[in-house]
Amino acid sequence: MITLYSYFRSSTAYRVRIALHLKGLDFKTVPVNLLKGEQNEDAYRTLNPIGGVPALTHDGFTVAQSLAIINYIDNIAPEPPLSFGSAADQAFVRQVALTIATDIHPLINIKVLKYLEADFGAGDAEKNKWVVHWHMKGMAAVEALLRNYGRSGDFAMGDRASVADVCIIPQMYSLRRFGVKLDDYPICRRIESHCVRLPAFQSAAPETQPDAPSDLVPIHGPHAPLLKEKQV
Ligand SMILES: N[C@@H](CCC(=O)N[C@@H](CS)C(=O)NCC(=O)O)C(=O)O
The missing domain is CATH 3.40.30.10 (Glutaredoxin)
Structure with a gap:
C-alpha cells in the first residue's frame, strides 16, 4: 500500500x-x-x-x-525506468532534474517567500519579481542543457519519459502560474506540450487532485482555456 x-x-x-x-x-x-x-x-x-x-x-x-x-x-517498480540509456544519458537526465530540484525550487519555496516577507519586508511585487528572476535563471540553464546535449524529442531524452520530464513539467506549470514569459524555452515548451496530453501527466496535474478547488482552472495541458504567457 x-x-x-x-x-x-x-x-x-x-x-x-x-x-x-x-x-x-x-x-x-x-x-x-x-x-x-x-x-x-x-x-x-x-x-x-x-x-x-x-x-x-x-x-x-x-x-x-x-x-x-x-x-x-x-x-x-522498475518498468518503465525513469533513467535509462548510456551512463552519459543517465547522468544527463539527473543533471536536468537536479538543476530544477536544487537550483530553482528551493529559492521559490513557500518558507523562503514567507521569510522574505516577514524579515525583509518584501511585498507581493517584490516576491513575484524574486520568483520570476530565479525561474528565468534556472530555466535558461535547463534549456541550454537540453539544447547542448541535443537528444530531446517529445521528451527530454528522446521518445521516453525520464526523471527530467518528471521535473520539467511541474516547473513549467509554476512558470505559467507566476506569469514568466516562455519564449526563451522552446525545447521545454515542446516537451511540455507533448507530456501534458499523456494520461499519466494529466492524472498528476494540480486540477485533477482530490484537494484541488473544484473551480481550479488548468493552466497547461489540453484543457487549459488559454495559455498564460504574460510578459514580465
Ligand atoms: N526538496 C524537497 C522540497 C519539498 C518542499 O519543500 N515542497 C514544498 C512544496 S512544492 C513545500 O512543502 N513547502 C512548504 C513550505 O515551504 O513550508 C523535495 O524535492 O521534495
Whole structure:
C-alpha cells in the first residue's frame, strides 16, 4: 500500500504523482494543506521531519525528498525506468532534474517567500519579481542543457519519459502560474506540450487532485482555456 502526502499545487508532489502514474502504481493521496501550515504540525513532522510535501509511505517505510522518492519508486517498480540509456544519458537526465530540484525550487519555496516577507519586508511585487528572476535563471540553464546535449524529442531524452520530464513539467506549470514569459524555452515548451496530453501527466496535474478547488482552472495541458504567457 502506497500513501502519498501531497498538496495539489506543489510542484515537488506533482513530480512524484507523475512518476507513480507513469509506473501505473495504485496509491492513496493524503492532502497536506501548505497554506494552512499543516506541513509544520507535530503529527506531520513526526512522519516527515523535513516538513513540506511530498512524503511517501510504503509497507511501513516513509521517505521524503521528491527525487529520493522517485528513485525509490524506480526501484520497487522498475518498468518503465525513469533513467535509462548510456551512463552519459543517465547522468544527463539527473543533471536536468537536479538543476530544477536544487537550483530553482528551493529559492521559490513557500518558507523562503514567507521569510522574505516577514524579515525583509518584501511585498507581493517584490516576491513575484524574486520568483520570476530565479525561474528565468534556472530555466535558461535547463534549456541550454537540453539544447547542448541535443537528444530531446517529445521528451527530454528522446521518445521516453525520464526523471527530467518528471521535473520539467511541474516547473513549467509554476512558470505559467507566476506569469514568466516562455519564449526563451522552446525545447521545454515542446516537451511540455507533448507530456501534458499523456494520461499519466494529466492524472498528476494540480486540477485533477482530490484537494484541488473544484473551480481550479488548468493552466497547461489540453484543457487549459488559454495559455498564460504574460510578459514580465
Ligand atoms: N526538496 C524537497 C522540497 C519539498 C518542499 O519543500 N515542497 C514544498 C512544496 S512544492 C513545500 O512543502 N513547502 C512548504 C513550505 O515551504 O513550508 C523535495 O524535492 O521534495
